[in-house]
Amino acid sequence: MDIATAAAAEAVVTVRDLGMRFGSKIVHEHVDLSVRQGEILAIVGGSGSGKTTLLREMALLQQPSTGSVRVLGSEIRELGAAQTLQVRRRIGVLFQNGALFGGLNVLENVGVPLREHTGLSDALIDEIACVKLALVGLRADDGLLYPNQLSGGMRKRAALARAIAMDPELLFLDEPTSGLDPLSADAFDELVLDLKAALDPTVVLVSHDMDTLWRVADRVVLLGEGRLLAEGSMQELARSSDPAVLRFFRGPRGRAAQGSA
Numbered sequence: 628m629d630i631a632t633a634a635a636a637e638a639v640v641t642v643r644d645l646g647m648r649f650g651s652k653i654v655h656e657h658v659d660l661s662v663r664q665g666e667i668l669a670i671v672g673g674s675g676s677g678k679t680t681l682l683r684e685m686a687l688l689q690q691p692s693t694g695s696v697r698v699l700g701s702e703i704r705e706l707g708a709a710q711t712l713q714v715r716r717r718i719g720v721l722f723q724n725g726a727l728f729g730g731l732n733v734l735e736n737v738g739v740p741l742r743e744h745t746g747l748s749d750a751l752i753d754e755i756a757c758v759k760l761a762l763v764g765l766r767a768d769d770g771l772l773y774p775n776q777l778s779g780g781m782r783k784r785a786a787l788a789r790a791i792a793m794d795p796e797l798l799f800l801d802e803p804t805s806g807l808d809p810l811s812a813d814a815f816d817e818l819v820l821d822l823k824a825a826l827d828p829t830v831v832l833v834s835h836d837m838d839t840l841w842r843v844a845d846r847v848v849l850l851g852e853g854r855l856l857a858e859g860s861m862q863e864l865a866r867s868s869d870p871a872v873l874r875f876f877r878g879p880r881g882r883a884a885q886g887s888a
């Protein structure tokens with residue numbers, strides 16, 4: 628088996644010649660990307676570069692205009708409703724603002740995927756939800772709180788507990804440290820690494836947090852101008868002489884994060 632074939636066999640997400648338009652606006656054009664099994668891949672780029680759109684396309688939440696997206700062995704354009712649901716059961720998503728249901732307490736929020744996708748009893752679902760809360764550093768008592776009673780950090784942890792409720796093979800995190808203070812952001816980075824060690828999902832995250840990129844990501848892809856501009860480890864990108872990479876990673880925030888890594 629050659630290197631290209633081996634890489635394709637290990638990929639859990641494969642994007643080929645991806646295009647996305649909203650009216651006359653081109654978001655993506657001819658994007659090629661593979662997500663390797665077991666890695667933490669970070670997607671970065673300037674505002675409006677299509678980071679979250681790409682994540683939504685890979686998470687089966689949005690159909691691209693053109694091209695191919697293959698997720699966990701299935702080409703998404705070929706999936707019917709029942710098959711799409713089967714693939715989604717193997718995926719967890721943490722949305723940027725948590726997207727917790729305000730009328731449900733934390734325990735009920737974490738149990739939503741289990742109630743939707745399984746026939747488990749309410750009592751067993753609550754037990755599993757308590758385990759997931761413990762995994763993200765929340766207590767059973769925290770499960771009785773409602774989203775508006777949570778701090779920003781607790782809200783992110785509760786949303787992560789819901790994202791891992793079904794023990795997903797593939798976990799998508801959209802700006803997981805956005806809006807958190809530095810200490811809470813550091814703690815969340817550590818939580819992601821701990822969960823990776825405990826559950827071993829493949830993780831795709833969108834982030835603009837340079838500290839998170841240095842601490843968490845195995846590989847980083849830079850989006851811009853509707854396409855993939857660069858990819859590599861943070862160490863590799865920090866040494867790059869590509870002008871687009873220099874503009875993004877060598878600014879004051881990038882230099883400060885590199886110095887603390």
